[in-house]
Structure formats: structure tokens, C-alpha cells
Amino acid sequence: MTPHDTTERTRSAEPPARYVDNLAEAHGVSGYTKTPDGTLVYAAYDDGTYELQTRDEQLTDGDGDIISPTWLHGRESILAYRDEHGTEQFDLLEIDPETEAIEPVLADRFLNFKARQHPTDPNRIAFVSNRDRSLDLYTLDLDDGAVTSRSEADEPVMGYAWSPDGERLVYQAGTFDDSALRLVDLQLERDDAFIDEPNSEQSFAFTDDGYGAWSEHGIIFTTNHETGYRELAVADGDGDYALRYANGRDKYDPQWTTDGDIVFLEARGGDRQVRRLSDGEVTTIERTGMNTDVQVIDGDVYYKHRSPATAGDVRRNETTVVEEGWVDVQTVAPEEVTYESFDGQEIAARLYRPVGDPIGGLVKAHGGPEAQHYNRLDMVTQTLVHAGFEVLAPDFRGSLGYGREFRKASDADLGGDDLTDVVAGAEYLRERGRTNVGLLGASYGGYMTLMGVGATDGFDAGASVCGVVNWETTAENAREYLGAVLMRKLGGTPDEKPDLYEERSPITYVDDIDVPLLVVQGANDPRVPQSEAEQLVESLTDRDIDHEYLLFDDEGHGVVRTANRIEYITRTVAFFEAQL
Incomplete structure (x- = not known):
């Protein structure tokens, strides 16, 4: 207009x-996921709005931008967000990739986002919302629509992770200043302080919301308590932790691979490098550009890559697999x-x-x-x-x-x-x-x-x-x-x-x-x-x-x-x- x-x-x-x-038309992807048959589903700009697509077809044609798809295992569907006109009031949608039917899960004009599926119950998700006050952590039953508040901290919830058994949630309370980790026991309905060091920040999230931060190998997070820089640390379920990798540079969004390696982002000037820690040795997957939305899928490291020449492609281990934001x-x-x-x-x-x-x-x-x-x-x-x-x-x-x-x-x-x-x-x-x-x-x-x-x-x-x-x-x-x-x-x-x-x-x-x-x-x-x-x-x-x-x-x-x-x-x- x-x-x-x-x-x-x-x-x-x-x-x-x-x-x-040419520059104005370069939008890049706005989230992606991978289906069990290996198909990448991603949000791409099309004729005025973001829609879900694959390399072969467009899956949605709805009102507003449909972004940030996540595959729901056991339901064989896709969870995504819908935003109309930039208001950042995200509805949660469930989309059938076969019929392309769209079913609203939450359409209440609140900011509903950072949704993650329960690790053992396919019909439950956790998400973050401003429905009651600031940003709080909730769970949602996808069958009956029941929403339950889980966090009690006054600080906004900026990232979280499910425990492998789905009985607990660990979350980051606070944005950049004095953020701490808290632990929610879903059975006892308790929210307790977990890791909170003075004059420092304990964090999951920069952009990726704590995705993949808790596995059988422990809870991976960053802390600047010891060096003044965000270093990698690993905690057990009781809150005891130790630094895993420190080099005097800020790091963000760590997550586990299935074999116990740690993938993370590291600040290097204007670049956000994608790096991998394995047996004490660090290798660099992507050296240049702004890299976000890291996901470890089937052993491969996927991420959204932006550079002065692209608005946001999807890469896998440094190889472009979805070219959506390149300019010529x-x-x-x-x-x-x-x-x-x-x-x-x-x-x-x-x-x-x-x-x-x-x-x-x-x-x-x-x-x-x-x-x-x-x-x-x-x-x-x-x-x-x-x-x-x-x-x-x-x-x-x-x-x-x-x-x-x-x-x-x-x-x-x-x-x-x-x-x-x-x-x-x-x-x-x-x-x-x-x-x-x-x-x-x-x-x-x-x-x-x-x-x-x-x-x-x-x-x-x-x-x-x-x-x-x-x-x-x-x-x-x-x-x-x-x-x-x-x-x-x-x-x-x-x-x-x-x-x-x-x-x-x-x-x-x-x-x-x-x-x-x-x-x-x-x-x-x-x-x-x-x-x-x-x-x-x-x-x-x-x-x-x-x-x-x-x-x-x-x-x-x-x-x-x-x-x-x-x-x-x-x-x-x-x-x-x-x-x-």
C-alpha cells in the first residue's frame, strides 16, 4: 500500500x-522444520504475506503471516504462528500437510509463541504468552484446549527446555540483566529457583528459545558469572554445574546433539559463528554472517544464514538447502x-x-x-x-x-x-x-x-x-x-x-x-x-x-x-x- x-x-x-x-524482494525464511520423510517446510514471503512452503508446493494461503513451523510428532501435523499486520499477536495454528487444512489452536489475540512439544506426550505443548501479565510459561492440551500457567517468576520468560521425561521444565527468567534459571516440577506444581548467581546472567536464549538444551547429557546453558563473558556450562537436575568451555567470548543458544556434542553461536565482531564442541575440541561450522534458528536434526546442524548477500537461507552443515533470500x-x-x-x-x-x-x-x-x-x-x-x-x-x-x-x-x-x-x-x-x-x-x-x-x-x-x-x-x-x-x-x-x-x-x-x-x-x-x-x-x-x-x-x-x-x-x- x-x-x-x-x-x-x-x-x-x-x-x-x-x-x-531486488533488495526489497529479498525476505528470507521465517522459520523451518523437517518432516519425518525428510521434507523441509519453511515460511517464505509470497505476494504480501509469509506462507508455509516446501520446495515443491505452497501449503498455506491464510490471512496474515504464517511463520515458525514446528513438526508435531505423533500428530503428523505442523504447529505454526499467525501474525496479522505486524501486531505481534500470534495465534497458534495446527496445519495438516496432506490436506492443507488449518485449525486454530489458540486464537485469542495474545502473544503466543516459543511453542515446544512435550517429549513423550504428543498432545501437549509448552509455550510462552502474555495472556495474564508479562511473558509467562504455559502448557496446553491440544485435544481439549486446556491452558495451564506454569511459571511464577516476576521476570519475563525468555527461553525454556523440557526434561527428557517431560516431567519438568527449566526456564530462563529475565532478558539480559540478571537472568536466572528456574525449575518447574509439573507433578508437584512447584516453581523453584534453580541456578541464580549474583551479578551475572544464566541464559538459554538469544533467539532460539532454549531449544535442545536438556538431554540425558545434562542442561546446557551460558553463564558470565566467572569470566564476565557468556561461557558454556552444564548442570545436572539438581542445579550443580561446571563450565564446559570458556574462551572469553560471548556465546548464545547452546543445544545438544544426539551424541553429546554441543552446538552454539559465538560472537565474533559482526558475525554470529556456528560452532561445535566435541570432546573438548571446538570446530567452526559457519564463520561469517548472522546465523540463528539452529536446529540439530538427524545428526545434521541446520540454521538460518544471513549475510550481506542474503536475507535468510536455510543451511545444513554450511551447505545451502533452501535458497530464499539471495539477491542478484x-x-x-x-x-x-x-x-x-x-x-x-x-x-x-x-x-x-x-x-x-x-x-x-x-x-x-x-x-x-x-x-x-x-x-x-x-x-x-x-x-x-x-x-x-x-x-x-x-x-x-x-x-x-x-x-x-x-x-x-x-x-x-x-x-x-x-x-x-x-x-x-x-x-x-x-x-x-x-x-x-x-x-x-x-x-x-x-x-x-x-x-x-x-x-x-x-x-x-x-x-x-x-x-x-x-x-x-x-x-x-x-x-x-x-x-x-x-x-x-x-x-x-x-x-x-x-x-x-x-x-x-x-x-x-x-x-x-x-x-x-x-x-x-x-x-x-x-x-x-x-x-x-x-x-x-x-x-x-x-x-x-x-x-x-x-x-x-x-x-x-x-x-x-x-x-x-x-x-x-x-x-x-x-x-x-x-x-x-
Whole structure:
């Protein structure tokens, strides 16, 4: 659909249509599973929505995106999620692959996800939902529809694993800060602390939810209690544990193979490597790119692979088995660079260099804040580089992948030293000869953009996508657990820290914005609601400050639909060409 465009501007020449179209059409897979006969079923973008497919046929044609398929053994069916218009209110669906019939399992407009089948009872699953409060762990009887709450922790459930006999569940309570493991005994209906070390995090999940973490070999998880980095540890059923592998690098999403090896992801700059620990020796399966959704199936290691040239293929032991997100235009792989921030702190970054002399510089701030800039296909960055811009993507204070101390450096200081790291990135580009430097980003990167153009004089233009405008209203209006996480990162509630909330909110600095600004928003965004962008745009309009506003009625927290992507990329590149 066409977004609302509240301004008329003179544009420079649009980027080549074929280049933009090719990147916008590269969606990649959104989950996959393998049936007993060896067929891979995966979610792929088709004519406006994600549908379940195999190499030979499309299995679904439903309303909304159908994603994250999981094979249900004993029921000979597929469990999947349905999301309409980016609202992130996932229905659970059961799909018959033979008849292609779709039966709703849970369709109650809550966020229902991270579903895993019981290891011995095919008619039971566990899942995570916000149906009662934050994110809690539940079990569901697929025959009678009975839902039972299982977790009691106040912290959100971010990952879990079934015991091999199905009598217990171990789960991760908490996101990135002070997360702990808890144990649920289904027979005794008890939820007890399991592994909880002070000033550290015990974790299953980064993206893969604790899949395959409990086997007869023990419970595999990560802890940064001893070294400050997420190291591999193995626990028994009583909570006693020992480190299994430590090398001073953050690791994520460990799981067992059937023969007792451990497959995990390891942070290496902008890459998430797929690695395997066997008899004390570590080998690397996939060295480059952002790799997620790891599954050990029939002894093989499958994963979703993203790189600067693909939006998300499925690979098996480094070999592509589903090619869904490849692009056939030239893209640029970034260089790993570092620069010094205001206090001498070294900041790692990815530097994208165009062919020929750059026409300007841009700093790309990542979301999160607990994330980083990964070596994956970033359609806006690639098009900007194709248009002649040099783009720097820094991992500022608070980013993942560099240990606990660096990740927690932005606690109670959002929009403080991390913002100064981003401003230092602009100075790095100017030292490289870029006279005019812009700033862009989405989610937390959008927030950094708004702070960068309002609270500093470090940038000549900015483009914010789904950026936080007012911390107080975001904490009030964002989805339950997200508001709680944000308040924790800010060091307190709005009532407890009123001055900090005001000082670190972009809406405070609207009067100081004296450079052009592009604001992009999805109307269905459950994380940074549309009301945030409306506050900003109203204030910019009242003050006659130069800005553009794109509102997509059928998008959530980001821009997904192909037609919308084309408009978003084209407008963003034209905006920076005109301003820089």
C-alpha cells in the first residue's frame, strides 16, 4: 500500500529501480522444520504475506503471516504462528500437510509463541504468552484446549527446555540483566529457583528459545558469572554445574546433539559463528554472517544464514538447502574497524565503503539497545552505499558481543555515553573526509537518531524508524514486558527518575532540532506505538521544523511488505541525497 506522506519535497534522482526492487524482494525464511520423510517446510514471503512452503508446493494461503513451523510428532501435523499486520499477536495454528487444512489452536489475540512439544506426550505443548501479565510459561492440551500457567517468576520468560521425561521444565527468567534459571516440577506444581548467581546472567536464549538444551547429557546453558563473558556450562537436575568451555567470548543458544556434542553461536565482531564442541575440541561450522534458528536434526546442524548477500537461507552443515533470500545485485561486505570515543573507549564498528569517492557519510545506529550491527543484508545500508555514501555502523556502549561490563555500560544512562559513542562515529567519518554526516536507525537506533539531531550538534540530517520519542509515554504504552525492561534499563520508573526521563527523551529537544528529519512509523507497532511518532510530528509541525513523515498502515515494528520497503528505501536514499 502507499504510506501517508505529509510533506511535499523536491527529491534528487531516485536510486536505480532494479537495485531497490531486488533488495526489497529479498525476505528470507521465517522459520523451518523437517518432516519425518525428510521434507523441509519453511515460511517464505509470497505476494504480501509469509506462507508455509516446501520446495515443491505452497501449503498455506491464510490471512496474515504464517511463520515458525514446528513438526508435531505423533500428530503428523505442523504447529505454526499467525501474525496479522505486524501486531505481534500470534495465534497458534495446527496445519495438516496432506490436506492443507488449518485449525486454530489458540486464537485469542495474545502473544503466543516459543511453542515446544512435550517429549513423550504428543498432545501437549509448552509455550510462552502474555495472556495474564508479562511473558509467562504455559502448557496446553491440544485435544481439549486446556491452558495451564506454569511459571511464577516476576521476570519475563525468555527461553525454556523440557526434561527428557517431560516431567519438568527449566526456564530462563529475565532478558539480559540478571537472568536466572528456574525449575518447574509439573507433578508437584512447584516453581523453584534453580541456578541464580549474583551479578551475572544464566541464559538459554538469544533467539532460539532454549531449544535442545536438556538431554540425558545434562542442561546446557551460558553463564558470565566467572569470566564476565557468556561461557558454556552444564548442570545436572539438581542445579550443580561446571563450565564446559570458556574462551572469553560471548556465546548464545547452546543445544545438544544426539551424541553429546554441543552446538552454539559465538560472537565474533559482526558475525554470529556456528560452532561445535566435541570432546573438548571446538570446530567452526559457519564463520561469517548472522546465523540463528539452529536446529540439530538427524545428526545434521541446520540454521538460518544471513549475510550481506542474503536475507535468510536455510543451511545444513554450511551447505545451502533452501535458497530464499539471495539477491542478484552487487552488495558490499563491511570492514571491521575501531575508533576511540570521547573517553578513550574503543568502539568496534562495521564500515561500508562505496565504489569511488563517497558523496557523504552516514552513521547507522542499531536497535536494542542490547543488540549490535550484524553482518547481514541491510537493504537501506546497501542502497545508501550503492548511491555513494560511506556508512559506519558502530557497536556503541550497551551492545551485545563484548562481555557483560560493556553491555551494562549504558544501564541507567540510555542516551548518554552510548549517544556520545555515536557522535564520535560521526567525527571518525569527518576525519576520513566526509564533510556532511547524517544519522539513521530503527527502534533504539531511531531513538539515537532523534537524540543525535536534537541533543547534539553532531549531524547534518537524520532518519528515524520506529524511534522512541518520550520515555515516560513509551513505558506506559508499550507492550507489558517491554515497558518493564525499558524502566529497568533506565534505572527506575518515571516517578522515581523524572529528571532522567525528561533529560533522555527526544521530545525535550525538539526546539533544538535545526537539521532536516525523516520520521518513519508503522501504525500497528506494539513496541514503539504510533502515538510516539505522532507526538514528535505534531511538535515539529507546530515549530515549522523541516521534516518528512511516512506512516505505513499495515506495518508494525519495522517495514516488511515489499511495496512498503520500496517506498521506504527510495525515500530514505532520496532524503539523504538531497540533504547531504
